[in-house]
């Protein structure tokens with residue numbers, strides 16, 4: 569095997585050195601970051617790219633002003649769109665709508681989709697984050713759509729049930745590609761086949777999936793994919809809606825304003841002026857765009873592309889297995905989901921089984937009681953209220969991993985669960 573065909577090495581320690589948050593201390597404590605499902609840590613390289621953009625450019629982009637500085641800003645904005653399209657293996661930059669995140673992308677699709685009387689059904693799953701569930705719930709409350717919720721069991725989407733819920737009146741099916749609570753990977757491609765057989769369009773939430781996986785929209789077989797920049801190491805408040813070009817053109821703008829129109833016709837009299845909108849994506853991106861967000865996203869995606877994807881997945885799967893083995897030693901907690909599914913994802917959640925195991929106290933324990941360290945995990949309902957209601961639990965504890973997470977960190981966490989359980993529950 570020559571050097572070119574050897575599997576790429578994945579040096580976790582070298583990767584960690586690029587993340588200043590992992591190397592410093594806070595009040596004498598080192599961070600053990602197990603909250604990458606909430607947001608991925610940001611590298612020095614991404615932060616520098618963002619700062620350099622604001623310091624060196626920061627001028628109005630070319631859709632509005634057309635001076636030299638604005639051309640340079642616009643060039644970077646366009647390069648970010650092209651890089652995002654390439655990252656997703658999309659057909660081209662015309663399929664990329666920049667948004668403020670997955671939430672805005674889901675709101676855009678829920679509000680802008682051209683439902684009609686023949687097709688006004690929407691099916692979502694009980695695994696959806698509120699970012700996706702609530703826009704459709706509110707559309708149903710406004711009487712615009714008929715909403716059905718497909719159940720999951722142990723984190724597995726019930727595809728038979730989905731098949732029965734999707735009819736020839738279904739306009740849209742929305743599925744998360746990876747639940748932010750149950751982990752694993754949802755069968756988005758199979759769900760899409762079910763939906764498309766009935767002529768429905770498919771929206772996929774990739775916010776969690778892209779944390780440790782790569783997406784290929786050319787083969788996924790869906791119509792829309794959304795993700796957030798901050799969950800792949802990019803800046804906060806920025807994100808992407810990918811859509812097939814013809815589907816994006818069909819979306820009604822739900823947010824209108826500057827940058828969206830070819831013209832506004834008006835005779836200056838009493839007749840209402842009329843707006844003539846541009847094609848997508850511009851039509852769907854009202855207001856001055858977040859140019860810096862686009863530059864930061866491009867840098868974060870470039871960093872992701874430099875990592876060997878298969879080695880990252882193998883590494884994260886190993887962390888999930890190790891966490892499961894560690895948690896199995898504590899009878900006071902029950903892991904959500906099935907081990908064989910969980911290792912395909914990047915997180916492990918549990919609920920207490922002992923009445924004296926308080927998730928809130930445990931969180932305080934993780935932050936204050938471990939010598940020289942504090943562990944960042946997420947405790948609560950994780951904006952997944954439908955799922956927690958379905959499970960009948962009020963809160964869960966989630967440890968989630970990024971490419972930079974280590975086995976030592978998962979061991980420390982599992983030991984902390986055991987030692988807290990001994991103190992609080994006596995076993």
Ligand SMILES: Cc1ncc(COP(=O)(O)O)c(C=O)c1O
Nearest residue numbers: 669670671697699748775776796
């Ligand atoms: C599965 C999933 N979808 C959507 C979102 C919403 O992302 P954002 O708040 O960046 O829009 C999240 C965030 O946690 C998520 O985990």
